[in-house]
Amino acid sequence: MDVLHSLLAQPKVHLHVLLEFARLVRQRRALLIELVRREGFDQFAGSWAGAAWAILHPLVQMFVYVGIFAFIFRVRPAIGEGLNPYGFDFTVQMISAYLPFIVFLNMLSAAPDAVSGQANLVKQVVFPIELLPLRGVLAALLPMTVGTAFLLAYSLIKFQTLPWTWLLWPVILPFQMLTVAGLAYALSAIGVYFRDLREITRVLATILFYLTPILYTEHMIATNEGMEWLGAGLRLNPLSYLVWPFQDLAFYGHFQHPAAWVALPLGSIVIFVAGYRIFRKLKPYFGNAL
DSSP, rough: HHHHHHHHSHHHHHHHHHHHHHHHHHHHHHHHHHHHHHHHHHGTTTSGGGGHHHHHHHHHHHHHHEEEEEEEESOOOOTTTOOOOOOOHHHHHHHHHHHHHHHHHHHHGGGTTGGGHHHHHHHHTOOOTTTTHHHHHHHTHHHHHHHHHHHHHHHHHHHHHHGGGGGGGGHHHHHHHHHHHHHHHHHHHHHHHHHHHHHHHHHHHHHHHHHHSOOOOHHHHHHHHHHHHHHHHHHHTHHHHHHHHHHHHISSSSSSOOHHHHHHHHHHHHHHHHHHHHHHHGGGHHHHHH
């Protein structure tokens, strides 16, 4: 309700910020593409496989998860009437939630230093520093896309079927990216003045991983006595509403978490506008702080 109230209270402000951001991306798209390319591929420059590592890394990670959860531990997925109608295994359940978390995790590790680590660019009047937090967010799309293609192929090969909800993947993805971009803008701006933020976010990422429905679901918790506190933690964790729609479309095949499908689109706009406005408000003082 608070999110909805915020959207209704200042619709013109939200629309103005979104349009301003869209103009920036359109006008500076060539520079942004180059920044994203460097962020995603230049780290592998000089290696034997070169840029191929950007694809090999997430692929190997997906194969490891399949080997561990499908053949070694053989973890059972959520079962029950309507919960697993396609017979998908725990690998699908876990990877479908982990993929959007990868983007969030990459953002947490890159955002605090996105501006403070580029002091030479920040002090150049002509450089659009609004692109610096965005490059890490967009670069994280590559491992997520590779992982999503792997999950789709794995589901088809093993189960010979896909739920119709897979069609909603391109619909929900922009809202996820908008959410992560808003957080990146806020963290990158704060990181200029608070240099310990990077270490704090690393610790926070570890905690959030175990409080996000990746390795378990509400149904798995409900069938284990004494785990009620964890179920409450999942519902209170904002990241749950980021990963649940992806888990719904790839594993459940229906709207198992309808609240998340409402909260993510509305919340993404509020979070992005708030983060972007924080960045723009602090931007004039970055040069002095660095």
